Amino acid sequence: MTWEICKGGWYVLHDEEHPSEWLDMYNKLVEDIMTRKVRFELNKLNMHHIVPKSIAPELDKPIENHIHLPFQYHMDLHYYLWRHDPQYAVQLWFGCVWGRKHHKWDLPGGDEEYKQLKEDVTLWATLKKAYELKAAVEAADK
Numbered sequence: 001m002t003w004e005i006c007k008g009g010w011y012v013l014h015d016e017e018h019p020s021e022w023l024d025m026y027n028k029l030v031e032d033i034m035t036r037k038v039r040f041e042l043n044k045l046n047m048h049h050i051v052p053k054s055i056a057p058e059l060d061k062p063i064e065n066h067i068h069l070p071f072q073y074h075m076d077l078h079y080y081l082w083r084h085d086p087q088y089a090v091q092l093w094f095g096c097v098w099g100r101k102h103h104k105w106d107l108p109g110g111d112e113e114y115k116q117l118k119e120d121v122t123l124w125a126t127l128k129k130a131y132e133l134k135a136a137v138e139a140a141d142k
Contacts, residue, residue: 001085003051003059010034011050011065015084022084026077033069046074052081052088071095071103079107082117089120 001015012027030050032038045068051059059065069077075095081088096117099105107113 020084022080026080040070086120093121
């Protein structure tokens with residue numbers, strides 16, 4: 001996945017290898033919020049990194065990579081990222097658990113999608129552990 005700053009001054013995401021409607025929806029919602037096409041009250045806002053910290057930790061601080069938005073829109077952005085690429089399941093999982101309990105927010109696909117999200121979280125956690133173990137073994141061999 002790649003990113004660039006658009007004319008408006010915020011980041012947009014691109015995935016030339018795996019283009020998807022989900023990433024288009026993600027960029028469109030970011031644009032609508034940044035250009036104030038989406039209106040909301042300015043209390044209880046969440047901060048979201050437009051380019052995920054997991055792929056660009058160097059963009060953690062620049063304000064061009066931050067968007068402030070209500071919980072519902074924040075979860076929508078994480079949902080679009082997950083639907084584009086299952087590696088973003090963990091970030092959605094925490095918000096989904098919180099959202100079900102405190103905000104009456106749920107995945108659009110209901111229980112079936114919730115089951116898929118749980119499977120993706122388990123898969124990515126397993127893969128992460130495998131990569132960490134491989135790195136540890138390689139470091140020990142040196």
